[in-house]
Amino acid sequence: MEMNGWIIYNGYLRGSKFLDFAEWLQEAARQKEVTTSIWKNSELLAYLADQKPTLLHVNDHHLPEFVIFTDKDIYLANQLEQMGIRVYNSSDAIRVSDDKILTYQALSSQNLPIPKTVIAPKVFTNDTDVDYAVCQQAIHTLGLPLIMKEAFGSFGEQVYLVHTEVELEKKAKSLQGKAFIFQEFIVSSYGRDMRLHVVGDEVVAAMVRTASDDFRANVTAGGTMQAYQPTDKEIAIAVAATKAIGADFAGVDLLFGTDGNPIICEINSNAHIRNMFDCTKVNVADYIIDYIIDMQKGLFQ
Incomplete structure (x- = not known):
C-alpha cells in the first residue's frame, strides 16, 4: 500500500532543530517506503470563503493522505483536518499540550498524579x-x-x-x-526528571535528565542525560497522560515524588527526538512512522 504524507514545521523559529526533527521523520518514512515532503507552515496558507476550507495554490489532487504536524500552528492543523486529512498529532491534542493549564486540567480530570x-x-x-x-x-x-x-x-x-x-x-x-x-x-525532583517518549500504547524510549545548578533538568538548559528503564507504573502513567490529551505520540516529563511515585510535570506533543537518540540510541521516528502506517492502514480496512 503506497502512502503519501506531509511533514510540517515552523520555518519562522530560529535554529535548525525544528527542520532537523522533520528530516529525521522523513528519513524514517523513506526507509519504510512512505513518500513524504517537508513544508514550512508559511508555505501552506489556509483559505476561507463561501466554500469548503482549502489551501491557497494547492490542488486537491496533490493533497497528502496524512500529515505529521511538528508545529503548534493549530489553525493550520485544524484547517487540514477540516479538509479530511488525518493529522498526527491532532490540532486539539496540540492545543491542549501547548497550554499547560489545559494540560493539567485534562490530567486532573483523569485522576492522574500532578503537582498541586x-x-x-x-x-x-x-x-x-x-x-x-x-x-x-x-x-x-x-x-x-x-x-x-x-x-x-x-x-x-x-x-x-x-x-x-x-x-x-x-x-x-x-x-x-x-x-x-x-x-x-517537588523538592525531591530538584534538577532531575525523566523523559518518556510515548508512541501509541507504549513507551519506546526513556531517559533521566539531571542539572547540576538549576531546578530545571532540560537538556537545552544545560542538563545531562542518561538512558533509563522506567518502571511499569511510570510507563502506565506516561501512556495514560498521552491519551488524556488525545495525542498519538508525546514526550512525557515525570518528576520524582517524595514517596518515590512519579508525578507528571509536562507533556510535549511535538517533542524533539535527537537528544533521546543520542542518549539511548533509539530512533523514535521509526516508531512514529510505524504507528502512522498502522493507523492509515486501519482507515482503509
Whole structure:
C-alpha cells in the first residue's frame, strides 16, 4: 500500500532543530517506503470563503493522505483536518499540550498524579494591579518555595522558582496579562526528571535528565542525560497522560515524588527526538512512522 504524507514545521523559529526533527521523520518514512515532503507552515496558507476550507495554490489532487504536524500552528492543523486529512498529532491534542493549564486540567480530570496547582485568574492587560489576595491564597495552599509557570512556553523557559512572598508578588506583577499558574514545588525532583517518549500504547524510549545548578533538568538548559528503564507504573502513567490529551505520540516529563511515585510535570506533543537518540540510541521516528502506517492502514480496512 503506497502512502503519501506531509511533514510540517515552523520555518519562522530560529535554529535548525525544528527542520532537523522533520528530516529525521522523513528519513524514517523513506526507509519504510512512505513518500513524504517537508513544508514550512508559511508555505501552506489556509483559505476561507463561501466554500469548503482549502489551501491557497494547492490542488486537491496533490493533497497528502496524512500529515505529521511538528508545529503548534493549530489553525493550520485544524484547517487540514477540516479538509479530511488525518493529522498526527491532532490540532486539539496540540492545543491542549501547548497550554499547560489545559494540560493539567485534562490530567486532573483523569485522576492522574500532578503537582498541586492553583490557576491564576485571567487578566487581560499588563497594567492591572496585582491581586495580592490571590498570591496569599497560593502561598497558603502550596507553601514556599513554589513554582510559577506560564501557560505557554518550551524548553524549560517561562518556569520560575520563587522563594519568598516578595519575590512571588514581583513575579506576579511581571506576568500580568499572561496566563499562568502557581504550582507545588517537588523538592525531591530538584534538577532531575525523566523523559518518556510515548508512541501509541507504549513507551519506546526513556531517559533521566539531571542539572547540576538549576531546578530545571532540560537538556537545552544545560542538563545531562542518561538512558533509563522506567518502571511499569511510570510507563502506565506516561501512556495514560498521552491519551488524556488525545495525542498519538508525546514526550512525557515525570518528576520524582517524595514517596518515590512519579508525578507528571509536562507533556510535549511535538517533542524533539535527537537528544533521546543520542542518549539511548533509539530512533523514535521509526516508531512514529510505524504507528502512522498502522493507523492509515486501519482507515482503509
